Amino acid sequence: MVGRAGTKRAIFVLSGLLIVTAAAFVLSILVGSVAIPIDQIGAILTGHEPDRASWAIIVGEVRLPRALTALLAGAALGIAGLQMQTMLRNPLADPFVLGITSGASLGVAAVVLGVGTTAGAIFGAGLGLAGDAAIAAAAIIGALLALAPVLAISARVNNPATVLIIGLMFGYAVQAFVTFLVVGSSLEQLQRWISWGFGSFTGVTWPQLALFAPLLLIGIAIAGASTKPLNALLLGENYARSMGLNARRMRLLTLTGASILAGVVTAFCGPIAFLGVAIPHVARALTGTSDHRVLVPAVILAGSSLAMIAQIVALVVGRDGMLPLNAVTSIIGAPIVIVVVLRTRRGAFVG
Amino acid sequence: MSAAIIKTARLTVGYRRRRRRQPILGGLSLSVAPGEMVYVLGPNGVGKSTLLRTLAGLQRPLAGRILVDSNDLSHIRSFDLARLIGVVLSERVSVGALLARQMVALGRYAHIGWDGRLTPHDHEVVDRAIEAVRAEHLAGRDCRELSDGEGQRLNLARVLAQEPAVIILDEPTAFLDLSSRIELTALLRRLAREHGLAVIASTHDLDLALRNADSVWLADPGREVRCGTPEDLILNGAVAKAFSTAHVQFSSESLCLHVAADQAPVATVNGLGLGARLATTALEREGYRIVSEVSAAALIINIADDGSRWQALHRGANVSGTSFAALAAFARRAAMVGEPAAAAVDPPSLQAKG
Numbered sequence: 293m294v295g296r297a298g299t300k301r302a303i304f305v306l307s308g309l310l311i312v313t314a315a316a317f318v319l320s321i322l323v324g325s326v327a328i329p330i331d332q333i334g335a336i337l338t339g340h341e342p343d344r345a346s347w348a349i350i351v352g353e354v355r356l357p358r359a360l361t362a363l364l365a366g367a368a369l370g371i372a373g374l375q376m377q378t379m380l381r382n383p384l385a386d387p388f389v390l391g392i393t394s395g396a397s398l399g400v401a402a403v404v405l406g407v408g409t410t411a412g413a414i415f416g417a418g419l420g421l422a423g424d425a426a427i428a429a430a431a432i433i434g435a436l437l438a439l440a441p442v443l444a445i446s447a448r449v450n451n452p453a454t455v456l457i458i459g460l461m462f463g464y465a466v467q468a469f470v471t472f473l474v475v476g477s478s479l480e481q482l483q484r485w486i487s488w489g490f491g492s493f494t495g496v497t498w499p500q501l502a503l504f505a506p507l508l509l510i511g512i513a514i515a516g517a518s519t520k521p522l523n524a525l526l527l528g529e530n531y532a533r534s535m536g537l538n539a540r541r542m543r544l545l546t547l548t549g550a551s552i553l554a555g556v557v558t559a560f561c562g563p564i565a566f567l568g569v570a571i572p573h574v575a576r577a578l579t580g581t582s583d584h585r586v587l588v589p590a591v592i593l594a595g596s597s598l599a600m601i602a603q604i605v606a607l608v609v610g611r612d613g614m615l616p617l618n619a620v621t622s623i624i625g626a627p628i629v630i631v632v633v634l635r636t637r638r639g640a641f642v643g
Numbered sequence: 644m645s646a647a648i649i650k651t652a653r654l655t656v657g658y659r660r661r662r663r664r665q666p667i668l669g670g671l672s673l674s675v676a677p678g679e680m681v682y683v684l685g686p687n688g689v690g691k692s693t694l695l696r697t698l699a700g701l702q703r704p705l706a707g708r709i710l711v712d713s714n715d716l717s718h719i720r721s722f723d724l725a726r727l728i729g730v731v732l733s734e735r736v737s738v739g740a741l742l743a744r745q746m747v748a749l750g751r752y753a754h755i756g757w758d759g760r761l762t763p764h765d766h767e768v769v770d771r772a773i774e775a776v777r778a779e780h781l782a783g784r785d786c787r788e789l790s791d792g793e794g795q796r797l798n799l800a801r802v803l804a805q806e807p808a809v810i811i812l813d814e815p816t817a818f819l820d821l822s823s824r825i826e827l828t829a830l831l832r833r834l835a836r837e838h839g840l841a842v843i844a845s846t847h848d849l850d851l852a853l854r855n856a857d858s859v860w861l862a863d864p865g866r867e868v869r870c871g872t873p874e875d876l877i878l879n880g881a882v883a884k885a886f887s888t889a890h891v892q893f894s895s896e897s898l899c900l901h902v903a904a905d906q907a908p909v910a911t912v913n914g915l916g917l918g919a920r921l922a923t924t925a926l927e928r929e930g931y932r933i934v935s936e937v938s939a940a941a942l943i944i945n946i947a948d949d950g951s952r953w954q955a956l957h958r959g960a961n962v963s964g965t966s967f968a969a970l971a972a973f974a975r976r977a978a979m980v981g982e983p984a985a986a987a988v989d990p991p992s993l994q995a996k997g
Binding site: 520535576 | 730736740
């Protein structure tokens with residue numbers, strides 16, 4: 293039957309990606325600023341006492357949650373990017389274009405930069421003075437506040453391109469408020485703000501992961517369950533509707549899912565650049581198909597492994613402390629997008 | 644013919660803008676029967692697309708009702724509607740990197756479960772749909788590598804895989820080359836006849852439509868839609884009324900639109916077969932209006948059936964030649980001067996051939 297070669301390739305690529313993901317996961321536990329022998333790490337992971345007690349803490353409280361965070365965040369950003377690209381039929385679409393990231397930034401800016409102003413004081417005091425939890429909460433609230441009007445408008449308009457433009461414009465407007473906050477803030481506050489903007493998978497604790505992981509898994513499950521409508525949307529919204537798709541419901545479901553994914557990741561890890569755009573292109577180039585039943589797992593695996601690799605590179609290259617994660621994702625992401633765009637022919641973008 | 648599959652009652656189509664209604668076509672009472680091939684004709688902007696989109700359920704009517712298989716369209720759920728009506732739009736289809744067969748299989752959307760898995764029966768329907776458009780050789784190709792014509796044929800296969808009772812096509816031939824247009828038109832005709840499908844298509848290919856339609860819906864700029872068989876609409880002048888402008892006229896002989904030629908010199912062509920047809924083309928290009936009554940013509944051309952020899956009578960002059968180049972040159976001089984042109988001389992190369 294037709295398509296058997298395609299199926300073979302998909303299985304081959306997905307198995308390869310699975311191996312790479314597993315390897316990247318192992319590597320991101322092995323690599324760190326403190327050298328720990330492999331057998332000791334094995335001992336820690338199997339529940340035995342290592343030679344030094346601090347090693348157990350490093351692996352258990354730093355490296356393992358960091359690796360899991362990168363794994364989940366990469367998959368989440370990739371899936372959100374894929375959903376946006378398919379639904380808006382635009383190769384450059386990603387969670388940023390819906391203003392989600394900008395909204396999250398505004399939330400964080402309000403907490404980090406607004407402390408000292410009346411509103412910031414009340415907000416900050418209530419949440420333990422701009423602690424990590426407060427930042428995460430503010431980012432989620434900001435993302436939702438930015439998204440709500442975009443969702444409301446997109447439920448009423450018929451054209452995905454209009455949604456794209458509205459999201460972009462909304463993002464710019466929100467960014468302007470962030471700028472207002474930046475102007476009036478102290479040096480210390482600015483430093484904190486900038487370091488959040490660098491993005492990082494470090495510092496997500498187990499209790500935070502208990503919130504982070506289920507939310508992302510829900511978002512990813514939404515995408516996994518909607519491969520059929522996503523495939524129908526490859527033909528464009530009008531055709532998809534004529535084939536029986538409830539386009540508005542699908543758009544709301546997908547936008548909500550994507551904003552949970554992007555909003556949560558931004559809240560805990562900062563605005564991670566480029567992964568959202570780049571990963572779907574990588575997955576399409578590797579699998580050679582636009583079929584979402586292959587693309588969704590491919591994006592999850594490619595996203596996880598790319599995020600973990602970026603994390604490892606940031607650790608290894610940035611000898612003292614760490615290289616900003618965003619610098620790494622951009623340096624890896626930009627050439628990937630350029631190569632993919634140049635190598636694939638017309639139509640490769642779409643869906 | 645059996646009972647109508649689509650029927651409209653006092654239907655008004657148009658747009659809603661800021662709660663204001665902008666009707667485009669109104670008072671439509673149309674009906675289509677299974678196996679019927681309907682062409683929607685009319686100048687640009689007259690509302691053909693709006694009408695088709697409304698019939699397809701992609702847009703709500705401003706007033707009136709649409710009955711599909713005796714049920715009100717607005718009460719049919721989108722899943723069920725997809726099993727009744729399939730749509731081909733004028734926009735080019737670009738689905739990215741899917742195999743042509745996968746693209747066709749998307750048409751099974753309303754028949755399969757949430758996970759998109761195809762049963763053996765679904766595969767069989769997809770194969771039959773691809774066979775019906777004679778695209779078996781394209782099934783394994785990447786959609787990005789298909790030509791426009793091939794892509795549109797597979798898009799039609801996708802609609803067939805949807806197993807609807809009605810197919811609605813909005814200018815399906817708009818971006819196709821001439822042979823693909825003719826091929827697609829013949830294919831639609833065959834699908835209507837052999838598969839008992841009701842087919843409603845809009846087009847700008849006037850002659851193709853008039854030759855292939857069972858019925859024509861003629862939307863004319865006077866905001867009304869006339870329905871009938873093509874021949875009746877030609878005979879009662881409705882086609883000419885809808886399309887003729889100050890500069891363009893409908894010719895019921897060629898079923899085509901021509902540049903208006905009221906002041907044009909009049910010619911007649913005596914002959915049969917290819918020769919006569921080519922001579923007509925050549926004279927029309929030179930600005931002549933071709934009539935059949937010899938008495939009215941200033942220029943009379945007698946031509947051999949195979950086009951090898953011609954003789955022209957113009958104001959008493961009698962000239963003959965053996966190539967269409969010479970005929971065209973003679974006709975041009977005769978039209979300009981209005982005087983008997985000097986005897987045409989064939990270029991040597993053509994003369995040798997003749």
